[in-house]
Amino acid sequence: MSSPAATAREFPLSVQQEFLWEGVRFRSFGRSIASRGNPSIAVELAGTLDLDRFRRALDRMVRRHESLRTTLTDLGPAPLQRVAADVEPPFAYVDLATTVPDGRRLATAGALVAGDQGGEFDLLTGPLWSCLVVRVTPELHVLSLSFSHLIIDGVSLVAFLRQLGRLYEGEDLPPLKQQYRHFAEESRRPATDTAARVGYWRERLLPRPGRLPFPTDYSATPPSLISFEEEAFRSPLTPGQLRELSVRTAATPFMLNLAAYAAVLARTGGAERVVIGSSVARLDLKADDDQLGYYLDNIFVPVLVRPKDTVGELVRQVRGAVLDAQRNILPYTELAAALKPDFEQSRPWPGIHLYDAWVRGRVFEAATDTAAAASFGETTVKLFPAPGASSPRAVTDPRHQEAYSRYYLPSLYLNDAAGSNGYIEYNRAVFARDTVRRLAAHQQAFVSRLADPQARVDEVWHAVKSPTEGKQRLS
Incomplete structure (x- = not known):
């Protein structure tokens, strides 16, 4: 078992993460870089997307969830998770509407999404997730989200996309009852x-x-x-x-x-x-x-x-x-x-x-259900096949x-x-x-x-x- 948390902002892996971490360490052999993987999703947003509103919603998501500000303290068998007080959202924006011929834009967007979801995260410096928005036309954007499995699973991917949409629409979400560190602490209580x-x-x-x-x-x-x-x-x-x-x-x-x-x-x-x-x-x-x-x-x-x-x-x-x-x-x-x-x-x-x-x-909900359940203002949301x-x-x-x-x-x-x-x-x-x-x-x-x-x-x-x-x- 890991040692007790060193500060209020550092805490051990949950017992669920320990199994995952063993595999990550095995594949990387001491390198701080870990391949990206599931959960990832890409969706088409058909309609007008207000980029400033989207960026504000993303900022609020980062402030709301410690998991989105988490990195690891070391690469040993029992690292602590470190939560930063504040981080800049890992947001990237690519405008294809004026730079790529119309007939090639969706294919180019697909290649960008595949590259985003197939890259790597630095476990020590972070961030351990990415957000990419590709403007295909003024009325069509592609949103790609990719996470390290150490901070988010498929259930959380559903929650992330839904909450991001609700914040984009201006909803005031209630404060969280707990952060992930509380779950990690609870998971480590030994069974009788x-x-x-x-x-x-x-x-x-x-x-x-x-x-x-x-x-x-x-x-x-x-x-x-x-x-x-x-x-x-x-x-x-x-x-x-x-x-x-x-x-x-x-x-x-x-x-x-x-x-x-x-x-x-x-x-x-x-x-x-x-x-x-x-x-x-x-x-x-x-x-x-x-x-x-x-x-x-x-x-x-x-x-x-x-x-x-x-x-x-x-x-x-x-x-x-x-x-x-x-x-x-x-x-x-x-x-x-x-x-x-x-x-x-x-x-x-x-x-x-x-x-x-x-x-x-x-x-967890299948990707098609996830896309259908999300809402970003007046846009129509559907799965984007990458x-x-x-x-x-x-x-x-x-x-x-x-x-x-x-x-x-x-x-x-x-x-x-x-x-x-x-x-x-x-x-x-x-x-x-x-x-x-x-x-x-x-x-x-x-x-x-x-x-x-x-x-x-x-x-x-x-x-x-x-x-x-x-x-x-x-x-």
Whole structure:
């Protein structure tokens, strides 16, 4: 655990941030620069935008939220968060209306947004977020917001955009009940049953996940490059059918998708046990809906995929494991020390050693909902689609190579509450797109067959893989 805050304006990381920080340290190896990443959003503002009003609203947001004035004190295992008394908002404005031909302005705006969201933040000097406004025409602007995950999660992104719009419209927002430092302090209060929780995780996660024997298109030992791509999918079932299936199985859409993905990974890789990592928002510790910060706790769900079990038994197992994981949440450092005795000596030790693959449910409003919920005066707000592919990055450090040789399975993300669509994120240096498309098809077909609780897992597997079988190595 971190030491007590040195001043009223310096305080330890929350236990939720500690897990995230371990991964940031691992990837940067002592550099103060961290890559930008989610949460980010870009929206079109169609109509008249008063730039002076917008700048005043941004100034008020910075004064209102300590998270927007936060940096780190050092790059060690337990840095403090430092809140500045005042900072200039990281605002950039680009006018394309008079400098770029009309037919090229939207494409140029897209490139500017991609560059803004793909840049880097200095964790020690800050700021840890950016705001870009691009004037495409006098009646059309693009607003891009990008944050370090250390200061804001997806729930807070929704709150930021809404509050910024309300301040732009001249609304006087009530004072915040708490700042993020109060949440961080509350998160560090030890649970009364910590010993029991430690025992739970030792029983469920030991031995820790190794390398799942899953076939790949290109070498993953180690991968020569890290270059993430997204492959969208849509369920063959309608949202109504998925809701009906959820009621019939007494499992949420997230649980159903997790069960299906674990089954497909296990059956494809010839393994019986798959550990799925995910996250839940600790809104129970948050005193104010407008408060900005990082609130996601990680859970780990071990799934036994036994061919002779019925899919009803598989779903019940997953439902119980998800609920148990939420009840037994532990601070990352306590969990890591319990499962890896030399944890302190081997840090930074990222959480990829705790799970085989990642599945994230709809933990916050989808970007399209976020855009629709925001309002900036008389403008019409809608999502602006910016290029999202990552640039290839060579994996050269032996420590990176060892870790990324484990972190090679694609991650599954759900976009809506019904679980009817989403995407699979994968390393294109390890998997071909056709393989990932087939993986998504297998997973979604498996979900659609969970309606028959008496069907055996191996029967369902053979039924869903045959129509989507191809010549790639996924089999």
